[in-house]
Amino acid sequence: MVVTIGFEGSANKIGIGIIRDGEVLSNPRRTYITPPGEGFQPSATARHHQAHVLDVLQEALDIAKITPDQIDAVCYTKGPGMGAPLVSVAVVARTVAQLWQKPIIGVNHCIGHIEMARLITGADDPTVLYVSGGNTQVIAYSERRYQIFGETIDMAIGNCFDRLARLLKLSNDPSPGYNIEQMAKRGQRLVRLPYVVKGMDVSFSGMLSFIEERLDKWLAGEYTPQDICFSLQETAFAMLVETTERAMALTGSQEVLISDR
Known part of the structure; x- marks a missing residue:
C-alpha cells in the first residue's frame, strides 16, 4: 500500500490530505476569510498559511492515524496559483520531505483537481x-x-x-x-x-x-x-x-x- 501526503496552498485555503491507495484518510483545512467587500491579497494569505500549516499538518496525521515513517511520498502544489501562498506551503513541504527522508513530488494544480475528481466519482x-x-x-x-x-x-x-x-x-x-x-x-x-x-x-x-x-x-x-x-x-x-x-x-x-x- 502506498501512502502519500499532499500540501495545497495555492489560494486562500491551506489544506493537507493523506491518501492510502486512493482512500482519503484525512483532509483538514483552514480558509483565510476577509471582510465583506475585500479580496484576499497574496502577502496576507501567505501569512495566514504560515500561521496554520503546522497545526493542519498535525491534524492530518492525527485524523489519519498515520505516523511519518508510514508515509511514502510528500506532494505539494507547484502551480498555478498565487505566488506567495504557494511558496509558503512549498517550503514546509520540502522541509518535511527532508526531515522525514521522503521523495517529494510537485503537482500541477489543475491536473490535481481533475484527478482528484476522477478518483472520487469514478469517471x-x-x-x-x-x-x-x-x-x-x-x-x-x-x-x-x-x-x-x-x-x-x-x-x-x-x-x-x-x-x-x-x-x-x-x-x-x-x-x-x-x-x-x-x-x-x-x-x-x-x-x-x-x-x-x-x-x-x-x-x-x-x-x-x-x-x-x-x-x-x-x-x-x-x-x-x-x-x-x-x-x-x-x-x-x-x-x-x-x-x-x-x-x-x-x-x-x-x-x-x-x-x-
Missing part, C-alpha cells in the same frame, strides 16, 4: 469543465495528455463571482460564490447581460463591467441584489454549458466532470 474518460477562482477551462484527455478545448479569454468565472460579491458587499464566509448561489435562489427577475461565447472560448469581463456601470441604477429601481446574482449565475452557467456540450460532441465523450477549487 472514466470525461470532458472536464474546470472552474475555479483562477481558472475556467474545458479540458479532455487526448493523445496521452490533457488538452484544453476552450477557456476564458480574460477572467475566470470564480474571479467574476468574487468581484460581484465585493460589489454587493456579500460575506466571504464560507465563500463568495456560495453566498451568490444562495442569493440567486431568491432572484425573481432575469436581467439581460452580455452573453459572450467565441467559438470554444468565453469572456466574463464585459458582463462584469456591464453590471458595474449599471448596478446603482438597478438597485435604486426595479432589481434586487438577488436578481443580479440570479442573472449573473444563469448567464455565466449557460455560456459554460454551451462550450462544454460542444467539446463533448467533438470528443464523443458521454461523461461531464465539473471540477472546482
Whole structure:
C-alpha cells in the first residue's frame, strides 16, 4: 500500500490530505476569510498559511492515524496559483520531505483537481469543465495528455463571482460564490447581460463591467441584489454549458466532470 501526503496552498485555503491507495484518510483545512467587500491579497494569505500549516499538518496525521515513517511520498502544489501562498506551503513541504527522508513530488494544480475528481466519482474518460477562482477551462484527455478545448479569454468565472460579491458587499464566509448561489435562489427577475461565447472560448469581463456601470441604477429601481446574482449565475452557467456540450460532441465523450477549487 502506498501512502502519500499532499500540501495545497495555492489560494486562500491551506489544506493537507493523506491518501492510502486512493482512500482519503484525512483532509483538514483552514480558509483565510476577509471582510465583506475585500479580496484576499497574496502577502496576507501567505501569512495566514504560515500561521496554520503546522497545526493542519498535525491534524492530518492525527485524523489519519498515520505516523511519518508510514508515509511514502510528500506532494505539494507547484502551480498555478498565487505566488506567495504557494511558496509558503512549498517550503514546509520540502522541509518535511527532508526531515522525514521522503521523495517529494510537485503537482500541477489543475491536473490535481481533475484527478482528484476522477478518483472520487469514478469517471472514466470525461470532458472536464474546470472552474475555479483562477481558472475556467474545458479540458479532455487526448493523445496521452490533457488538452484544453476552450477557456476564458480574460477572467475566470470564480474571479467574476468574487468581484460581484465585493460589489454587493456579500460575506466571504464560507465563500463568495456560495453566498451568490444562495442569493440567486431568491432572484425573481432575469436581467439581460452580455452573453459572450467565441467559438470554444468565453469572456466574463464585459458582463462584469456591464453590471458595474449599471448596478446603482438597478438597485435604486426595479432589481434586487438577488436578481443580479440570479442573472449573473444563469448567464455565466449557460455560456459554460454551451462550450462544454460542444467539446463533448467533438470528443464523443458521454461523461461531464465539473471540477472546482
